[in-house]
Amino acid sequence: MSVPLRKEKTEKPLKPPKTRLGRWLAQTAEIPYGGVIFLVFLVVFLFVMVWSVLHERESHVRVPDVGRFEEALPSIANLTGSPILGGNSVQVLQNGDGFFPPLFEDIARARQNINFETYVWWKGEICKQVAEALAGKARQGVEVRITLDATGSHRGDDDLFDMMKEAGVKISLYHPFRLGDLALLNNRTHRKIAIFDGKVAYVFGHGIAQEWTGNGQDAKHWRDTGVRLEGPIVNSVQAVFAQNWVDQTSEVLVGEKFFPRLAEKGSVRAHMTASSPRGGVSEMELLDKMAIATAQKELIIQNPYFIPDEELVDLIDNAVKRGVRVRLMIPGQITDSSIVRHAGHKQFQTLLEKGVEIYEFEPTLSHQKIMIIDDLWSFVGSTNFDDRSLDTNSEASVGLIDREVTGELKAAFEADLKRCKRLDARTWSQRSLWHKFEDSASYLLNEQL
């Protein structure tokens, strides 16, 4: 299209632009009507297309009532992408003191390969220890693969990453900044998993940072929970690792050293749920909604980032009406994301009035993502209760069907309760206006939190 330019009519512009560029831009161009219509059409068309591709597809899920929670479990597992596998053994790992020592032992024991995926890799002594342990194995000829989220690990020490790479560790950065992949930038991997020789797997909430060491004793040592798994379910955890690995590196993991035939190791039935951003309803959102809708006696949620949308609030409300005791534990003053904390508060008044018990954990950040239902089923992993985890990120958590393991997690919850402050509806409604304002303002951003 030719664009004939001409000088602006000199009818005393109020402020003549000073720079040359300014003057040039202040000119007008004469173009045909058709051209303008075409341009406007193009802008509108592209806008609709982009919006249609990017907008969060609304997913209103209707879950019918069931008589028993057990009856819903096969549906929950199958609908979220993984069948229930029997014959597993599970070890619950609490805080840094319970998590890192067995992790180091398994690193030391690994003979063929170590696969590790994490979101957070910050700074501190523990990062050095993990890096050295992994590099040491790589030097011995063990294949070590690490998927690190590019955002979660950008604070990490480059020297450590270089040291590992030199030792032969394969590090894959998940969704690094690339012009061609701008659209992926918002999708992070929040998964925290580790698999050793295809036979032992860890699913956890811990990041690799000094904050996750210790025993949840103070503001600098956080509270978190993971599990160590053996048995057929380890194949499923490996498959979850393999997903992001093949996407980022093109390397396909083949052979018995990755996917061995696994003998039964215990009596726990388990199902692995992993979500990654795609068109439909995310597996994690479906799982949360189905689990809450089918609980019959008791629902316990421990989560650091709890921002329920209206549908979840309704489901929780229905659960309370069915006679389910609903207890929710979230961080108190100590949180690493006060905007998330405030956004979560938006719905607290409603929840409290409906009869949900809400507890704020006081001593430190409680970072574990746990759900416990009817003393039978528990869910442990990386998944927060917010839109980012439910719709955007790539997550991994494991469902465990076993009274003993669930009992152990519930005992830990009850112990945490002693270090909590319970919120009550009356004093909550009297929180300061400023606090209420912060809550509403933060909630506006909830799709991205």
Added chain:
Amino acid sequence: MIEISLWLLISMIATILLLGTMLWNNLREREFHVRVPDIDCFEQALPSIAGMTKAIILDGNRAEIVQNGEFFTALLASIAEAKETIHFETYVWWTGDICAELAEAFAKRAREGVEVRVMVDAMGGMKMKRQLRELMEKAGVKLVRYHPLRVRDIGQLNKRSHRKIAVFDGTTAYICGHGVSSKWTGNGEDENHWRDTGVRLHGPVVNAVQSVFSQHWIEETGEVLVGEKYFPAIELQGEVKMHVLAGAPLGGVSDLELMFKMSIAAAQKELLIQNPYFIADEETTALLKRAVTRGVDVKIMVPGKVTDSPIVNHAGHRHFSEMLNAGVKIFCFERTLIHQKILIIDGVWSHVGSTNLDSRSFDINEEAGVGIIDEGIAAELKAAFEDDLKACEEMKAESWDRKYDLWHRAIDRACYLLSGQL
């Protein structure tokens, strides 16, 4: 002519560029070059193939092959026998007596109180007759269209459900290549009766097929299928091990592409492929050539003159010369369109499903297939393959190269350029 400030003009152009980049960013096919290492034993690769495609190998199943129009006989019998639920998902719903027959069967059972859920792709089912739709809906069949044209979903329009599955009472399932149209009736005898293959499944694997059906059902309707009538605890029914494959494109490496490439890379003795839309990219071509070098007997059967998509046929020709010269055997089926999507490896493992060997099936559409680890089933499918060979003409490197003149080559290349969408 209209006078417009340069500011406005430039900002409009900038917006167009920005939005265009975002759209390209989101919609462009991400290139994935998959590196599959060679393995010495095909059986050893099977748990990895299942694992990499997010499936579990499930034991204790039984499978029955259904060939050509026999599929409808079996399907109608299953519809008549179902007690609680009938789930059916398909891409093609065109015209013909069989459409009315099927619609009436669904409607009858719905009237009798069976929950009937039918999902038809909005594009593939465009030709569905209105009276049939109304008949089913009036009878209480829940009839849902996958990805219909809605302004807010315009960005999803290219993504179709190409799945062909049916699940009865959560205990019997079908996975097939058949569409609902008179083309799929009969016995593959002439151009109006196509050749296709499906499989009927019993056993724990049916749970996995049910969850594949539920995916699109939830996406379109929000209705979650909970309870034993959908996901019963299924007793072991036989000795066959299986794993279900359901394509989940968007963003990552496609499961079905991975399955095809991994299984080609892992084949040790024999590799048989029957596929109506076969467009090998450079990587597949290289994998096939490597297989031949390893000593694998590679036979590929594709449509000859009878095809419903000449453009795909031509794009497929792009690497034929290279493959033929490397020792890959290619056969053109001449009697009618072969529509089945079969893969048989080393006489131990076979794949039946909806997945074509092209970018549309790998990267765009939603597909469903099943991997069957059983020598009996593999032998049955191989016998059918050999029977089909009789109606084929083998392509020979010399005669192909002679026939393959400049004009033909130009058409092939032009069609191959579109292969991202084919």
